[in-house]
Amino acid sequence: MTIWPPNPSDLRRPVYRSLAETLIRAVNAGELRDGDRLPTHRNLAYDLGLSVQTVSRAYDELIRRGVIAGEVGRGTFVKSGRSDAQTPFLSEGRYGELIDFSMLKPVFVPMHLETMRRALTKLGTDLPASAISSFRTSGALRNYTKPALKWLKLCGLDQPSQGLLLTNGNTAAMTVALMTVANPGDLVVTEELGHHTLRPLSRYLGLRIQGLEIDAHGVVPAAFAKACEKSTVKAIYLMPTGLNPCALTMPLERRKELVAVARRHDVLIIENDAWGPLQPNRPEPIAAMAPERTFYFTSLTKCIMPGLRFGFLTMPETYQSAAANRQLVTNWMVTPLMAELASRWITDGTAEYLLKWQMEALGERNKRGAAILGNVPFNSSPNGMHFWLPMPGGWTEDGFVAHARLNSVALAPGASFKLSDSVHKPGVRICLGAETTEALERGLTVISRLARSNPEPPLLTL
Template sequence: MTIWVPSLECFSGPRYRAIAQSIGAAISAGELAPGERLPPQRRLADALGVTVGTVTRGYAEAEHHGWVTARVGSGTFVKQPAERTVFDMAWRQNDDSDVIDLSLSLPPPHPLRLQAFSDALKAMSESPSAVTRGVSYLDARGAEGHRERLAGWLAQLGMSLNADELLITQGGQHGISLVLSTLLRPGELIATDALTYPGAISAAQQAHLKMVGIAFDEEGMCMEALEAQCARQPPRLIYVTPDQNNPTGACLSEARREQLVALARRYDSWLLEDGVQYLPAEQRGTPLYQLAPERTLFVFSTAKVLAGGLRIGVLRTPNVLLERLAAGLRAQSWMVPPLMVDIACYWIAQPEAASLLAWQTEELAARQQIVTEMLSGYTLGRSHNGSNVWLTLPEGSRAIELCKRLQLQGVKVSSAEPFCVGSTPAPQAIRICIGAATDRQALTQAVSVIKQCLAQPPLATITV
């Protein structure tokens, strides 16, 4: 008889905690079913080469998280799902359960995300001050304590920001929209990479702004092309994702950062720096908000490091714009709901937040390696710990047709069209969001399908 034996290699920290986390991951992946009995502690200890006490502590940790329940004299069992409540009635399960969706840039799933969120909700419900804030009106910029907590967390991530320069936003997208709608007037011009984040394109359209795409290469936006545009019509604002272009992964070189700042000063343009696509500090360049603090607005969010559903971010702004942007936020929603800010601030204060981010960094590096090895011979744009891979298709292949064939095979990716600014022609390439896969096995399966489709003849006649 075989027993379930977890692999602890993907989990950092003490062995007992790795055992608990592996139990949660196995439950999420369906490897352990509700009601299933976990292996006897001594047998699992022998299989893993650890002490019985380590397994006992790991089981206790899993029970603390609510994943299992211990029955005296019987063993430890995976918990049965709770009865449906009014909260469950609002949830609709995804009907595309057989589809591996790599079209959205998401952090890799981990049971700690759900547990950390649950723990934060519980802690808030037991805190009178947090409950009071949750039903109160606060300053549009956010509570001072919240801003200080977020600034301290960002400093741990290698981003030195002053709490007095921050506004709390409802995520990175809200920060971008707030800047464009508050600082620019309809008809004014924005310059950005010719391929850029679709949310920025949508925000510019909503604000009735003009947008021009600037040519770029593996070192980021081409300064000669930007300078030529400035000579014709200076943009009121330049939007950039300097450390990891979305979708291509291109990083703006240090020399070009200096040139960009010089051009922005010469032509009096605001700089909007998007840092939402998280990378470790050693892989990031010098922030524009350090090179040109007087004209740089910086957007960051918890979406790619904690959870997208939090909808909590920060906007760093020059002091001269603080009141203006606070008034703009107040006009839009009065404030960011303090309930969600409290949850985010509690979460980032827990040691599990750092453990989760360390795991995510290693996991994305491993996933990047999988894609690089499987698609060797193809042209890939990527960052070592980035969540996306940009695949340039072979001569004669069409991205739209490839996306159709992949979807028929149960894999979803993005073509270049949503990222094109203005009349920029769409290159024949696709974005593969490696973080969105449930695990490495699902990613490997999806990339295998992509590789098979790439090897087939062009799909001029396929219809859907």
């Protein structure tokens, strides 16, 4: 018995969802393959005895999910494959009652908006001229070094100012670091499930990327050593403290092992610590163990407020000039107005207050999430912004994400983080910060039901 096209009598209400769900099942079963052409809206509606509007709504749902794609003048086609540049989060706006667990964000409530409004009002009364008039980085940013060093110390890093660059958040710091450590054609290794922008950014810079085997503690040292013995590795890119898709925090001993391999093979290290001091009792940064070879970056964006794009990049002093030049050609300098505001918050304690608030809010969401998922296996980290849900038996990533999406829950598929062509641990990332507490509980209830059901479950509704 074939799944596609469906028997009209098998479609349930709401019919557009049931139709979309049936097509997804056909893709998962291999009846429909990447590139297969689908009937026109009108023809399928006629064949199934449905309205054209119902079929159009089902196709729209599948297009939003990325299961199919429409091409002007050619038709509609199955699109089961993924490109390297695909983001794990939704690129379109919100639709209806969609609960979005795909975007990694801190918790944001009206208190944050009021805090920002008060700060901007005060800034308007005593704004220094250098914050809006200077083109020279040394003149505009001189006063922001001390607050930056104070925040880095809170992150566990006592960094001299000579090896410090202020950046417009983590992405800018990541770009400068990659451009500084490697040239076109060089090899950079990383976790096999890692940062979703690393592959496309490396491709734009002409770098080669190789994903390394990970276990419950992060990158396996033997896999790192083997890669170094086989090829010349310029740098290893790591997210060792909960930020990685699998929500793993690398213990101190594993960090020391990787540093030892890096020293033995003279490999530079890029440490992405975007969450900063959000995690309690965290091991010291790799940059503190190996300052002579580590580029470390963090910012206030993830741990305090999404719009507070102010970050810090530290590096060995010998690379300071090269990194500063690359900062000039990509960003020129951090936005002084944002640096002024963020530095004031660090100095007067506002930043640390908001950090502690965020830690408590995310800690509570982690507890609620764990209670709802119950005995469903998942990975998490203290005060972390997401769960990692390994695929329950029989489920595929695409199938699980698609069924959740049909129940108005958006997830980030593990394939979006895949940086190895040979090894992949199927799973989905569930972000905890972007939604209200009530929406969080409703969405996690849907996920819990799906995880306990068969790969072809009955249609669930919120």
